[in-house]
Amino acid sequence: MGAVWSSTEDEREPLLNTTQQSDSSFVQPASRVYSRRWLVLGLFSLLGFMQGMVWNTWGPIQNSAKQAYGFTSIDIAMLVLCGPVGFIPWFLFMWLMDKKGLRVTMLLSAFLMVVGTGVRSIPLTDLSIKKWLIHGGQLLNGLAGPTVMSAPPLLSTTWFAPDQRATATAVAALLSYLGAACSFLIGPLVVPAPNRTALLHSSADKSGAHIRDRVQIVLYAEFAMVFLLFAAVVAYFPSRPPLPPSVAAASQRLSYRSSFCRLLSNFRFLMIALAYSVPLGILAGWSGVLDMILTPAKVSQVDAGWIGFWSTVGGCVVGIGVARFADSMRGMLKLILLLMFSGATLSSTWLTLTCLPDSGSHLPLTAATLYTSCILVGIFIISSVPMFFELFIETVYPVPEGITCGVVTFLSNLFMGALLFFLTFYHTDLSWLNWCLTGSCLFSLLLILLFRESYDRLYLDVFVSV
Numbered sequence: 427m428g429a430v431w432s433s434t435e436d437e438r439e440p441l442l443n444t445t446q447q448s449d450s451s452f453v454q455p456a457s458r459v460y461s462r463r464w465l466v467l468g469l470f471s472l473l474g475f476m477q478g479m480v481w482n483t484w485g486p487i488q489n490s491a492k493q494a495y496g497f498t499s500i501d502i503a504m505l506v507l508c509g510p511v512g513f514i515p516w517f518l519f520m521w522l523m524d525k526k527g528l529r530v531t532m533l534l535s536a537f538l539m540v541v542g543t544g545v546r547s548i549p550l551t552d553l554s555i556k557k558w559l560i561h562g563g564q565l566l567n568g569l570a571g572p573t574v575m576s577a578p579p580l581l582s583t584t585w586f587a588p589d590q591r592a593t594a595t596a597v598a599a600l601l602s603y604l605g606a607a608c609s610f611l612i613g614p615l616v617v618p619a620p621n622r623t624a625l626l627h628s629s630a631d632k633s634g635a636h637i638r639d640r641v642q643i644v645l646y647a648e649f650a651m652v653f654l655l656f657a658a659v660v661a662y663f664p665s666r667p668p669l670p671p672s673v674a675a676a677s678q679r680l681s682y683r684s685s686f687c688r689l690l691s692n693f694r695f696l697m698i699a700l701a702y703s704v705p706l707g708i709l710a711g712w713s714g715v716l717d718m719i720l721t722p723a724k725v726s727q728v729d730a731g732w733i734g735f736w737s738t739v740g741g742c743v744v745g746i747g748v749a750r751f752a753d754s755m756r757g758m759l760k761l762i763l764l765l766m767f768s769g770a771t772l773s774s775t776w777l778t779l780t781c782l783p784d785s786g787s788h789l790p791l792t793a794a795t796l797y798t799s800c801i802l803v804g805i806f807i808i809s810s811v812p813m814f815f816e817l818f819i820e821t822v823y824p825v826p827e828g829i830t831c832g833v834v835t836f837l838s839n840l841f842m843g844a845l846l847f848f849l850t851f852y853h854t855d856l857s858w859l860n861w862c863l864t865g866s867c868l869f870s871l872l873l874i875l876l877f878r879e880s881y882d883r884l885y886l887d888v889f890v891s892v
Contacts, residue, residue: 457676458669463585467594469658470581471601473536474574476652478605479612480543480567481509483644484560486613486731488717493620494637495553495560499718503849505564506715510707510843512568513836519572520832524682527665528577528584528828535570536656542566543652547645574602575835579815580827587671588887589753596749596812600742603808606713607738614731617641674883679826688825689833694878695822699834701763701873702814705770705866707841709807712859713738715849716800719856723781723791733797737804745809752813759817760879766810767871773802774867778860803863823883 484491488502497505523531546563550556578598579591586594617640670676680688689695712719717730725733748762777799780791818830845862 457671457673458667459587459590459671460585460667463594463667463671466585466663467581467598469655469663470532470574470577471598473532473539473570473655473659474598474602475605475608476648476655477535477539477567477570477574478602478607479609480539480605480648480652481506481564481571482606482609482713483564483613483648485713485715486610486717486734487617487619487641488715489619490617490637490641494634494641495557497557500850501557502718503715503846505561506711507843507846508561508564508568509571509710510568510839510846512565512571513839515569516572516576516832516836520576520829521682523573523577523580523828523832524685524826528580529663529665531573531577532659532663535573536652536659538566538569539652540649540656542569543645543649547642547649549642571839572832572835575599576832577828578812579819579831583672583675583819583827583883584666585671588674588756588884592749592752592812592816593746595815596746599811599815600745600808603738603811604742607735607742610716610731610734610738613644614728616644619726619728672887674823674887677824677886679824682826682829685825685829686833689822689830692822694880695818695830697873698814698817698821698877699837701767701870701877702810702818702834703837704841705767705807705863705870706811707838707843708845708862708866709803710838711842711845711849712863713804715846715856715859719781719859720796722856723796725796729793733800734804736797737801738808740801740805741808744805745812748809749812749816752816756884757881759813759820760874760877762813763810763817763874764871766806766813767867767874770803770806770810771864771867771871773799773806774860774864777803778857778864781857781860807867817879820881820883821879823886 484497484502484505488497488499491497491502492499519531519535522534542563542565544563545559545566548556548559550559578595581598582591582594618637620637679685713734716734720730720733748766752759752762776795780795780799814834815831818834819827822830845859849856849859
């Protein structure tokens with residue numbers, strides 16, 4: 427396991443070919459599931475975890491950052507916007523993944539994260555230069571997003587058997603969300619708030635210098651963890667196993683150009699891609715400024731962090747559990763998504779009506795209702811991510827998994843970027859963000875209801891391998 431694997435130009439070719447032996451029989455391709463797949467999954471998932479944590483560093487501590495560095499609400503929105511901006515060259519990462527394999531793409535993404543977190547953590551007394559370095563570091567971290575958010579289905583197909591694919595996809599895809607959730611917890615607990623809402627630091631010095639020192643601790647810690655993961659990826663992260671785990675993993679995929687033609691001409695794919703990208707993009711932007719949204723409701727920075735934390739953690743736990751169920755009861759992806767977005771629509775409507783300005787007609791605002799509605803929104807939407815990924819691959823197979831999910835994650839970040847762009851102009855009253863979230867859930871529910879599902883990859887694994 428200590429060997430360093432390299433990727434070659436022919437990695438897109440099938441690992442093994444099935445050859446016809448007679449009119450009624452085929453030579454079954456040799457397949458094997460390797461225990462090292464868990465190490466590969468762990469490294470990928472941890473890198474995604476750190477990418478999500480670094481991306482969401484500033485949203486949960488936006489009040490502290492404003493006092494310590496002189497940030498404005500527009501600056502905070504721009505720092506969050508670095509995530510979707512990093513997806514602008516997404517097609518280059520998809521090309522690299524398709525031509526050179528997952529190892530080369532992972533090395534490049536991890537290197538960008540090391541440089542980005544390193545630049546942010548440089549101790550400077552000149553705040554104007556420090557602010558530019560923070561923005562640059564956030565952008566470099568955002569450039570790693572296309573890999574950690576698009577490659578989970580490719581990794582699961584390449585390394586895992588059909589009855590473990592959805593679970594592997596869920597773990598690899600949702601760990602980045604879990605990283606963003608942990609920043610909701612770590613940031614407010616380590617960095618003191620500039621007001622009296624921070625319980626653990628009520629007697630501490632709240633001056634800007636003290637806050638900057640605490641922020642610097644967070645930046646150093648994130649850089650150290652990213653550097654260790656980069657070293658681990660350099661030491662061992664093969665693009666694929668010696669033998670494929672399934673027939674689908676061994677089969678040949680379409681070329682890079684043919685894949686885009688197939689995707690853009692497939693109305694069913696475009697339909698389900700919008701059902702995924704609109705609510706996920708809106709939710710990502712909404713979560714990134716959750717502290718700002720809940721401030722009018724007199725929710726403290728720490729409490730907003732706990733709400734964001736539990737909503738995302740709940741979505742990750744439920745998503746992995748549902749993926750395990752989908753592995754055991756295959757062919758039910760549409761039904762699962764319908765149930766999830768029915769719940770997402772109801773819970774987001776509840777949240778929106780609860781947070782309406784005081785007009786005498788909205789639902790009562792209490793800590794219990796606010797916590798519950800926010801957490802349910804995160805659970806229902808975030809847990810749908812691996813189900814969507816698996817449905818994408820089944821719908822457009824044999825288009826390469828990385829290209830398929832690269833397109834939909836780009837669309838998701840496009841909608842997130844559009845939301846944050848409007849936020850830079852309309853940031854005084856943020857109740858419109860809750861309405862956007864509710865509308866996106868209802869829009870997705872209608873598209874899923876009209877979608878006609880198919881399972882081309884599953885058919886190949888079940889009937890060809892028998």
